[in-house]
Amino acid sequence: MQKFKSAINQIEGIYQIKIDVPFAVKYVCVYLFNVGNKLVLIDSGLNLGNWRKKFFESLEELKIDIGEIDYCFITHIHIDHIGLVKKLKEANPNLKILMHEITYELLKWETNRANLADLKKKATEIATQMIKYGISEEQSRKVVQFFTYWPQFLIFQEPDILVQDGDIILDSLKVIWTPGHSFGHICIFDKNNKYLFSGDHILSRITPHIGNFVVNETLHEKYHDFDFSNILKYYLSSLDKIDKLNPRIIFPAHQEIIFNPHQRILEIKAHHKNRLRAILDLIKEKPLSPYQISQMHFGTDLDEINSYMALSEVLGHLLYLEDLGKVKKIEEKGIFHYTNVNETSF
Numbered sequence: 001m002q003k004f005k006s007a008i009n010q011i012e013g014i015y016q017i018k019i020d021v022p023f024a025v026k027y028v029c030v031y032l033f034n035v036g037n038k039l040v041l042i043d044s045g046l047n048l049g050n051w052r053k054k055f056f057e058s059l060e061e062l063k064i065d066i067g068e069i070d071y072c073f074i075t076h077i078h079i080d081h082i083g084l085v086k087k088l089k090e091a092n093p094n095l096k097i098l099m100h101e102i103t104y105e106l107l108k109w110e111t112n113r114a115n116l117a118d119l120k121k122k123a124t125e126i127a128t129q130m131i132k133y134g135i136s137e138e139q140s141r142k143v144v145q146f147f148t149y150w151p152q153f154l155i156f157q158e159p160d161i162l163v164q165d166g167d168i169i170l171d172s173l174k175v176i177w178t179p180g181h182s183f184g185h186i187c188i189f190d191k192n193n194k195y196l197f198s199g200d201h202i203l204s205r206i207t208p209h210i211g212n213f214v215v216n217e218t219l220h221e222k223y224h225d226f227d228f229s230n231i232l233k234y235y236l237s238s239l240d241k242i243d244k245l246n247p248r249i250i251f252p253a254h255q256e257i258i259f260n261p262h263q264r265i266l267e268i269k270a271h272h273k274n275r276l277r278a279i280l281d282l283i284k285e286k287p288l289s290p291y292q293i294s295q296m297h298f299g300t301d302l303d304e305i306n307s308y309m310a311l312s313e314v315l316g317h318l319l320y321l322e323d324l325g326k327v328k329k330i331e332e333k334g335i336f337h338y339t340n341v342n343e344t345s346f
Contacts, residue, residue: 006054008061011257012249014195017058019051021080028080029253030055031197032062035170035190038070042188042197043253047083047155055084066091071169074099075199076182077106079153081253086157096160098169100177102184102219104159109216110151122214123147132336133315134291135308142304147214176242180235181208183215183228189245196247196261201238204256207268210235211312232320236272239265276317280326280340287330287337290315 005020015032028051031042045055059066066088072095074082082103089095099107109115126147127140135143163169163186165177174189178201188197200208210232220228227233243265250258258264275297282293291311298310318338321327327338 006058008058011251012193012195014251015062016251016257017045017055019045019054019058021046021049021051027254029251031251032064032069033190035172038170039064039068040170040173041069041072041088042251043075043081043199044072044085044088045083046080047087047153048079052084052087067094069095071096071098073173073186073188073197074103074159075187075197075201075253076100076185077103077110077154078182078200079150081199082107082154086155089157097157098161098163099159100175100184100186101162101164102179102223103182103186104162104184105216105219105222106184107154107156109218111154111156115216116148118216119151119214120144120148122216126214130308130311132331132334133311134289134335135311139304139308143308146305146308176238176245178235178238178242179226180210180231180238183213183219183231187242189242189247194246194248196242196245196250198242198250198252198258200253201235202242202250202258202261202264202268203252203254204258204264206255207271209309209313210316211309227323230319230323232272232316233323236269239269272317276321279314279317279321283327283339287332287339289335289337290318293318293338 007018009016009018013033016029018027018029021028028046030045033040045051069092072088074085074097085097089097110119123144127143130143131137131140163175165175167175172190172192174191176187176189178185178187181200185199185201187199187201215228243262247261250261252258278297279293282288282296294310294314297314302310318327322329326341328341329336329338
């Protein structure tokens with residue numbers, strides 16, 4: 001069993017339970033705070049190693065019983081955010097679990113073993129498409145493994161409350177739908193104190209992965225106006241939406257607390273603008289496949305998972321540029337290549 005270390009910090013009445021997880025951007029953080037006479041938890045952490053033990057030890061140190069927690073918001077479906085949700089609900093049946101409808105639909109679909117064949121089919125469709133973006137058939141099989149492996153760590157828990165963008169909980173907590181790192185990602189904005197609990201949407205030192213996801217037919221039907229391929233567009237739009245709220249402090253799920261939210265948002269936007277410009281520069285002289293671009297941009301010494309993540313990240317930016325009409329896609333020998341349109345710049 002992996003042994004994780006924990007720490008408790010208090011910032012302006014917010015308890016941050018910070019547990020060291022080397023493979024999850026160093027730390028996984030959850031937050032506890034009071035809204036009136038209700039105790040609210042942001043995210044349920046990780047169900048691996050001794051994370052659960054460290055979390056409950058932290059509650060004991062704070063002299064908080066699990067039965068005292070009234071609400072638990074799940075920012076998104078990833079295992080370091082939703083991992084303990086079922087355990088928490090079992091320990092406190094009165095705990096109200098809140099998540100976005102998209103997170104719920106994906107959790108319900110991915111944790112139902114009867115849907116395994118459908119999940120594999122959707123993953124295979126993505127992997128087959130990735131071959132046309134430049135990866136090998138062997139690499140495509142790894143993509144299928146990737147999309148079918150991680151859901152095995154998820155455990156289904158029926159939410160008590162499904163939330164949508166703009167919902168207000170406990171009179172002061174506003175739900176902000178922020179698709180990007182995950183389709184169902186939400187941030188929670190405390191209107192009274194102007195705190196933002198950002199999950200993985202805004203981090204202090206790195207930018208979250210923006211790429212490709214497996215989506216079932218139910219979500220395609222419910223969100224038929226949503227462009228599931230151009231996820232970067234929604235991520236950048238979500239940054240603007242948060243910036244307009246003018247948060248005073250951002251409490252992220254990893255790394256350091258952000259005391260300069262506007263500046264950090266500008267940095268993240270500049271990062272993506274620089275990446276878009278760098279991609280355009282790479283394809284200025286001749287068309288390249290997304291996989292070639294990813295190797296030139298991120299290097300060739302990546303392991304299989306990070307190699308796929310790099311491709312996924314590049315593809316997310318190419319699809320954004322294509323939507324803007326700044327690049328065009330051409331097919332050469334069965335592989336898609338991208339090139340600039342009219343020497344355009346970004």
